Amino acid sequence: MKIVELEVKNIRGIKQIIIKPDGKNVVVYGPNGTGKSAVVDAVDFLLCGKITRLTGEGTDGLELKEHGCHIDARKDLKNTIVKAKVEFDGKIVEIERSINKPSVLKVEPKEQEEAVNVYLSVAKLGQHVLSRREILRYITSEAAKRAKQIQSLLNLMDIENLRATLVTVRNEAAYSYNHEASDHEVAKSEVVNLLSLTVFSKEAALVKVNELLALLGGKNITELSLPKIKEGLTPYLVGAKKEALTKEQIQNTIKEVKDLLLKQEELEGKEEELKKFFEDIGKETKLKQYSLYKKLFEAGINLADDSNICPLCGKKWTEGSLKDILANKSKEFDLAKDKQAKIDEASTLIRVKVELLKKDFEKLQQALEQFGLKVSDDESVKTYLSVLISWSDTLLKPLETFEGGKWSSEGIKGVFDLDLWKTKFFDPLDAELKKATDELSKQQVAWETLIKMEDTWRRYEESLIQLEHGELYKQRSEATLSYFEKARDTTLENIYNAVKGTFDKYYKVIHSEDEEAFVSNIHPDGAALIFEVDFYGRGMFPPHALHSEGHQDSMGVCLFFALNEYLTKDTLKIIVLDDVVMSIDRNHRRAICKLLKENFPDKQFIITTHETAWAKQLKTEGVVTQKNMYHFVNWNIDKGPTVEMDKDLWSSIKECLDKDDVPSAAHKLRREAECFFENVCDSLYANVPYKGSYQWELGELAPSAVSTLKGYIKKAKDNFQRIKQQDKVDKLDEILKKINDVVQKLQVEQWAVNENVHFNKLSEMGKEDFEPVVEAFKEFFGLFVCPKCGALIFLSQEKSGENKITVSCGCGEIFWNIT
Secondary structure, three states: OOOEEEEEEEEEEEEEEEEOOOOOEEEEEOOOOOOOOHHHHHHHHHHOOHHHHHOOOOOOOOOOOOEEEOOOHHHHHHOEEEEEEEOOOOOOEEEEEEEEEEEEEEEEOOOHHHHHHHHHHHHHOOOOEEEEHHHHHHOOOOOOHHHHHHHHHHHOOOHHHHHHHHHHHHHHHHHHHHHHHHHHHHHHHHHHHOOOOOOOOHHHHHHHHHHHHHHHOOOOOOOOHHHHHOOOOOOOOOOOOOOOHHHHHHHHHHHHHHHHOOOOOHHHHHHHHHHHHHHHHOHHHHHHHHHHHHHHHHHHHHHHOOEEEEOOOOOEEEOHHHHHHHHHHHHHHHHHHHHHHHHHHHHHHHHHHHHHHHHHHHHHHHHHHHOOOOOOOOOHHHHHHHHHHHHHOHHHHHHHHHHHOOOOOOOOHOOOOHHHHHHHHHHHHHHHHHHOOOOHHHHHHHHHHHHHHHEEEEEEHHHHHHHHHHHHOOOOOOOOHHHHHHHHHHHHHHHHHEEEEEEHHHHHHOOOOOOOOOOOEEEEEOOOOEEEEEEEOOEEEOOOHHHHHHHHHHHHHHHHHHHHHHOOEEEEEEEEEEOOOOOOOHHHHHHHHHHHHHHOOOOEEEEOOOOHHHHHHHHHOOOHHHHHHEEEEEEEOEEEEEEEEOOHHHHHHHHHHHHHOOOHHHHHHHHHHHHHHHHHHHHHHOOOOOOOOOOOOOOHHHHHHHHHHHHHHHHHHHHHOOOOHHHHHHHHHHHHHHHHHHHHOOOHOOOOOHHHHHHHHOOOOOOOHHHHHHHHHHHHHHHOOOOOOOOEEEEEEEOOOOOOEEEEEOOOEEEEEOO
């Protein structure tokens, strides 16, 4: 799809403008603030229903309906229109979009609506407009942000979103498993406490339950399960409170708390271990993704051979054995995995102890209440309980708490408040227990214990089921993420390799003189996208680490083109380049022109620039014709941009002469001549005097251009004579004669001392005197362009084979070997 005609009404800074590119390239140039970017925004809006400039980072508060229209059209959005005639598949179709209803695209004839939408679906990816801001987004972004941006372009965000979801599931599964493991340990401890066991085991619990059943005249059971705990028994004490604690249970609980408090030194040591692990991980963030890196290095070990060539980048490894290095790296990540396992082990151990203290805290509070005592309103007791709860929560996600700076400065020792336990619990309860008598018989105690055992064993069985489910969930979530990432990485590697190959090819076209051996490295790395480039054979680095801004800009252009080629598949042929060569020098700009012409002959470029020299270079290099040069001279809020079609110089001079305005005609001729011959000297590598200001007079440029061209023609003649191609020798003789005739007319050799070089005398001429001068200059300009394609002739060197140096044009009509 290409634009044949474009009409813009009340969009951004444009009141109304019509551009007729006829499917060809367009250049819009002029000073900053003259409305050039509004043309970009209009094309952007027409193609995808939004203005990219008003979206993304740093655009909070900007809205299409408020800021996409001309400021005076906000109350008349129906009159904010972008309309175009577009050509595709040999058909001309009219499309139109209004900011009033941006999602609605009008298509005439209507039967082409579906086909148009297929083409424009590519535009929604946003890979049709490149601006300086977009270049920075590709080149200098953080790896994680670049991944999201480029994956969004490649329509891969669903894949990335799924990966992020699976990571979340994996993390939640690990969190859930740790929580369930803690709950299971607490449930086992409750069984130990209730039955006065030394350690937990089903066998020991079964023996104890059978002893209680025997006291109540029940039969031994062979399996400990809820239905069998009181099987065949009748209530021994009607009305007994199942929540009442026996003297033995209270004493057991006190003993357990004292035992736990004795573990202060051990748990503080575990806390220090945890903090050390956290600090290690903080120093090396890659440890957080140890599993992914381990797989990468293991794959490298399998692919690497004795040649010591890296299977990833293809470079020979010179510092030791590549296999050994990869193996050591794999071991490093084994250590990282081991650290993560130890973190889980240590945090679970501490949390289990804290949870046990919480349970015992609640149980002893209940015991105090049985004796008519109450501590729940005591502020110190409340504070201590909050400490226990806080540590229980902290140890579920210890790394996140530590990185968030919320780890208790006091540390775990705040949990071991022996004075509080002694004064608030142990001493009062000891006093009450000494006064208490055995109010219940052994049978009553047995019955009470079995009642409580039902609840306790139920919690144990439920915690065991939850733990088993949690472990299965954790294993499956880890396996799912691992398989997904492996498949995703394979897919992304293929995509990025395709983009990388195109990117490298384009970049070497622009920098063939200084970076022939350039290679890049683009590959996914977890949630990030690594983008590195070769720096003159000295290693791979991020683009903005060592390369200049000009190189970075050209990298951005090349990566944009590579992504565009991959995405559009030659459907949407429109590419908008919005002032993207700011930091690129003239010589490399010529290479960009070559890239546009040779690699994208079927694309339609809409190029904006504030540099007149770049606009003229695009014309002289044959990227754009005179007809499609639009000069935005100035702008005001009421009328929008003042547009001057960049008319043919000779037509423009004729208009001045028709008005008898010779000074204006002379000024135009001088200005264009200096610009033209600066480009000629640049293209032919002509020698001109060095000037720090980079501003040369016509008298310095034109003679050098002439002598350089004549020198090349003489060398080409010698070569054609040597291979006996007399017809080409004769043609070059004709060109030399024409050059001499034209130069004689204008006395170019004497321009350095001729006062007419400054056009002072020309400005004083009459129309009849000046017209022959114009014709002579017209002939003079024609000496340096191809008569067939109209492009400027230029010097080039083929790097392969015999390293031939040639003078040629854009179409191949001129091709002179001068070596």
